[in-house]
Amino acid sequence: MPRIGVYICHCGENIAGAVNVEEVRKYAEKLPGVVLARDYLFMCSDPGQELIKQDIRNGLIDRVVVAACTPRTHEPIFRKSVEDGGLNKYLFEMANIRDQDSWPHWHDKEGATAKAKKLVASAVAKAAFLEPLDDRFVEVTRASMVVGGGVAGMFAALDLANMGYKVYLVEKNPSVGGNMAKLDKTFPTNDCSACILTPIMVQVGTHPNIELLTYSEVESVEGSIGNFKVKVRKKQTYIDWDKCTGCGDCVNACPAKVPNEFNEGMDNRKAIYIEFPQAVPKRAVVDIEHCLSCAKRTIGTKPRIHSKTGEPILAPCEKACKTGACDRSREYNPEGEIVELNVGTIIVATGYKVMDKAPFKEYSPQSPNVITAMQLERILSATGPTEGHFHRPSDGEKPKTIAFISCVGSRDKRYHTYCSKVCCMYMLKEARLIKEKYPDTNIYIFFIDVRTGGKDFEEYYNYCRDLGIKMLRGRVGAVDELPGDRLRVRAYDVDLGAPVELEADLVVLATAVEPAPGLEELGRKLGITCGSEGFLKEMHTKLYPVETPVKGIYIAGCAQGPKDIPESVSQARAASSAAAVPLTLGKVVVEPLISEVNQRKCAGCGTCVQLCPYSAIRLVEDKGRLRAKIDEALCAGCGVCAAACPSGVITLHGFTNAQIHAQIKALAC
Amino acid sequence: MSNVQVATGVINLSEGDPGLVNEIKELGGEELLECIQCAKCAAACPMVLAGFSFFNKRVIHAILLGLRDALLDDSSIWACQSCNRCTEVCPREVNPFEIIQAMRRVAIREFALPTLSIEGLKSLYDTGHAVYLAGAGSTRAKVGLPDKPPSTVANLEALKELQAIIRQTALADLGIIPMGESDVTETCEV
Numbered sequence: 001m002p003r004i005g006v007y008i009c010h011c012g013e014n015i016a017g018a019v020n021v022e023e024v025r026k027y028a029e030k031l032p033g034v035v036l037a038r039d040y041l042f043m044c045s046d047p048g049q050e051l052i053k054q055d056i057r058n059g060l061i062d063r064v065v066v067a068a069c070t071p072r073t074h075e076p077i078f079r080k081s082v083e084d085g086g087l088n089k090y091l092f093e094m095a096n097i098r099d100q101d102s103w104p105h106w107h108d109k110e111g112a113t114a115k116a117k118k119l120v121a122s123a124v125a126k127a128a129f130l131e132p133l134d135d136r137f138v139e140v141t142r143a144s145m146v147v148g149g150g151v152a153g154m155f156a157a158l159d160l161a162n163m164g165y166k167v168y169l170v171e172k173n174p175s176v177g178g179n180m181a182k183l184d185k186t187f188p189t190n191d192c193s194a195c196i197l198t199p200i201m202v203q204v205g206t207h208p209n210i211e212l213l214t215y216s217e218v219e220s221v222e223g224s225i226g227n228f229k230v231k232v233r234k235k236q237t238y239i240d241w242d243k244c245t246g247c248g249d250c251v252n253a254c255p256a257k258v259p260n261e262f263n264e265g266m267d268n269r270k271a272i273y274i275e276f277p278q279a280v281p282k283r284a285v286v287d288i289e290h291c292l293s294c295a296k297r298t299i300g301t302k303p304r305i306h307s308k309t310g311e312p313i314l315a316p317c318e319k320a321c322k323t324g325a326c327d328r329s330r331e332y333n334p335e336g337e338i339v340e341l342n343v344g345t346i347i348v349a350t351g352y353k354v355m356d357k358a359p360f361k362e363y364s365p366q367s368p369n370v371i372t373a374m375q376l377e378r379i380l381s382a383t384g385p386t387e388g389h390f391h392r393p394s395d396g397e398k399p400k401t402i403a404f405i406s407c408v409g410s411r412d413k414r415y416h417t418y419c420s421k422v423c424c425m426y427m428l429k430e431a432r433l434i435k436e437k438y439p440d441t442n443i444y445i446f447f448i449d450v451r452t453g454g455k456d457f458e459e460y461y462n463y464c465r466d467l468g469i470k471m472l473r474g475r476v477g478a479v480d481e482l483p484g485d486r487l488r489v490r491a492y493d494v495d496l497g498a499p500v501e502l503e504a505d506l507v508v509l510a511t512a513v514e515p516a517p518g519l520e521e522l523g524r525k526l527g528i529t530c531g532s533e534g535f536l537k538e539m540h541t542k543l544y545p546v547e548t549p550v551k552g553i554y555i556a557g558c559a560q561g562p563k564d565i566p567e568s569v570s571q572a573r574a575a576s577s578a579a580a581v582p583l584t585l586g587k588v589v590v591e592p593l594i595s596e597v598n599q600r601k602c603a604g605c606g607t608c609v610q611l612c613p614y615s616a617i618r619l620v621e622d623k624g625r626l627r628a629k630i631d632e633a634l635c636a637g638c639g640v641c642a643a644a645c646p647s648g649v650i651t652l653h654g655f656t657n658a659q660i661h662a663q664i665k666a667l668a669c
Numbered sequence: 670m671s672n673v674q675v676a677t678g679v680i681n682l683s684e685g686d687p688g689l690v691n692e693i694k695e696l697g698g699e700e701l702l703e704c705i706q707c708a709k710c711a712a713a714c715p716m717v718l719a720g721f722s723f724f725n726k727r728v729i730h731a732i733l734l735g736l737r738d739a740l741l742d743d744s745s746i747w748a749c750q751s752c753n754r755c756t757e758v759c760p761r762e763v764n765p766f767e768i769i770q771a772m773r774r775v776a777i778r779e780f781a782l783p784t785l786s787i788e789g790l791k792s793l794y795d796t797g798h799a800v801y802l803a804g805a806g807s808t809r810a811k812v813g814l815p816d817k818p819p820s821t822v823a824n825l826e827a828l829k830e831l832q833a834i835i836r837q838t839a840l841a842d843l844g845i846i847p848m849g850e851s852d853v854t855e856t857c858e859v
Contacts, residue, residue: 496736
């Protein structure tokens with residue numbers, strides 16, 4: 001007969017505020033198998049844990065049930081105290097009477113108390129059937145993959161590489177750098193973005209431990225912490241990168257014109273192009289969709305021979321190429337190449353994109369002088385379409401009056417309900433850069449709230465006000481086009497209590513930060529989920545901000561939510577140290593909560609083989625009969641096989657049929 | 670916050686006077702740009718309770734936007750009671766009272782001041798009191814007080830000194846009120 005100890009936590013007022021703890025304790029005391037029931041203000045504190053340990057040491061109990069908060073954060077803590085007390089740590093069960101009881105039923109104290117009793121009874125019933133289990137250890141592949149080569153991904157990769165681990169840095173664009181490479185200067189210190197970023201890009205490109213996989217995307221991920229098997233698709237560049245020197249001769253020769261993504265569509269690039277002058281690696285790629293196949297030089301065909309000269313007729317790009325990197329006679333697989341990587345941990349740092357202006361019809365997006373803040377960033381940048389000259393798009397004139405509109409697509413139920421967090425500061429920064437260079441410019445920022453929380457940010461804001469940048473509280477209701485390329489901005493000035501209008505030469509929309517395209521799909525491949533806003537969900541907002549529910553996968557930067565550069569870098573470095581822990585240990589503990597087949601009774605029908613999402617089960621021959629066999633390293637303990645087995649001979653340890661039936665029965669009482 | 674609208678029409682920001690900020694700074698409102706429109710001053714201001722459209726916070730905001738005409742077309746700034754509570758409570762050390770004073774200086778330079786203010790200034794010059802009730806003498810006598818209070822009203826020398834001082838101010842250049850020495854009357858009755 002098991003001797004179960006029940007421990008009920010008050011969680012300060014969190015539980016005790018809704019649940020009558022003493023009533024639950026008295027109830028628990030009388031449950032079958034329970035030899036003692038105690039309560040304490042904070043069970044997870046040292047004295048709380050000590051209660052459990054002492055009762056075990058005194059030989060009073062051999063099973064432990066804690067009714068407290070969520071096992072997500074606290075199960076490991078209590079398992080440890082059970083182990084320290086001298087019991088197998090799996091002889092422990094937790095009832096969540098906070099998240100699933102006191103919080104949602106806060107205003108129904110009687111109901112919350114009744115529910116707490118049921119949850120405790122259910123946990124006690126399961127505890128009677130608990131069995132000791134042994135942890136498994138898996139060897140860790142001492143390498144890591146970082147997805148996304150922006151500032152967060154690069155720092156995560158560099159940290160791991162500097163610790164001595166092999167890092168595969170996967171970036172979907174031809175170059176690393178990410179959005180930060182597009183910025184002119186960066187708040188709050190106004191460092192030139194290129195000046196601080198390009199050296200990092202070079203470090204990443206030359207680090208002996210980093211293998212750059214640019215123009216590549218993650219195709220599939222299998223396995224678990226310690227041993228992920230990743231397939232990465234290297235997209236077809238149609239250029240031999242081993243030979244390409246990045247000289248740009250082919251680019252100059254190409255006659256095709258394609259809107260330039262790097263300059264936010266404000267000028268054109270060629271069909272064969274180098275993403276930007278400071279690209280790492282500096283290599284050309286052919287955008288095959290826009291390639292004109294000059295001289296009928298379709299990829300993979302032999303050139304025609306000139307009837308008079310006898311020379312082959314080449315396309316301008318290959319003619320210009322001195323190294324033979326651009327050779328259109330070569331057969332290229334349009335699907336690119338699949339590379340298989342084995343890594344122990346993965347960091348996702350896929351960044352963000354800013355919203356386009358098109359959906360905001362009220363702001364005359366058809367006007368070339370209504371631009372996004374990212375477009376202004378490119379106009380201000382020395383590497384941008386105007387080479388840093390402050391010209392507006394319609395006529396190249398220097399704008400005299402500029403209106404910034406904040407929260408475009410942010411704090412807006414039609415698009416994104418969240419605050420994009422960085423817009424207030426980047427609007428101030430862009431306004432400041434302009435005002436410092438051209439003090440006569442009239443700059444108006446229309447805002448809802450100025451949010452400048454961050455080290456040195458408020459000082460930055462004050463400095464901008466001192467420069468004479470005008471701040472108006474009130475969301476702009478309309479931007480109308482006027483003759484002469486002028487724009488009329490209409491708003492209600494809340495501080496004045498009056499409608500206002502302004503004639504501007506340039507209107508800048510601070511459009512929302514949103515998840516990078518394809519993030520949700522990548523999340524599915526990795527088994528991690530996005531929140532309602534589309535950003536990846538961390539394990540715990542406060543305590544485990546870079547961890548995900550999938551062990552061994554970590555997140556950093558704007559993939560998790562809008563962030564500025566200092567925050568992205570901090571998070572990246574936090575993620576890299578978290579991701580280094582399993583690599584350093586060399587082996588990781590895997591919970592023994594996995595499935596096992598009773599081979600003697602298995603009929604070999606193969607139902608489980610088909611259903612296993614982790615491909616962990618196969619049929620093996622045993623004495624002339626096929627039987628299912630589960631690979632312990634691959635099994636994730638999801639329980640699908642155990643539920644589906646027609647013969648009922650698969651056991652999911654920690655969730656056996658007997659345990660679950662007992663729980664259900666207790667709940668039904 | 671007062672819901673009184675400052676103007677009936679739309680305010681055109683493009684017509685704002687970019688020079689107004691510097692003018693105010695030169696005339697005593699040095700800390701103007703420190704204001705972040707938190708409205709703590711407005712919460713302490715009797716003008717808000719009385720329903721004036723331009724009170725400390727709004728005056729500052731209008732100045733920052735260069736709305737000279739809107740401010741001059743309105744008489745609110747003259748309603749400030751100089752209680753100085755705004756200056757006491759301001760967390761940004763903006764000194765809103767001084768900014769209203771500076772705005773009054775701007776207004777006076779453009780002769781944009783209400784008739785009542787002219788009368789008050791004239792009374793100040795003539796008697797040393799912005800508000801002085803000449804007919805109060807008999808009431809004073811009833812309670813056993815001298816006919817005139819012991820101020821410039823009863824002290825011709827002091828009044829002359831005061832007038833000399835006023836003649837040294839910008840008021841004399843503007844010629845809003847007559848300031849002849851000969852104008853000093855023996856009785857100072859107004």
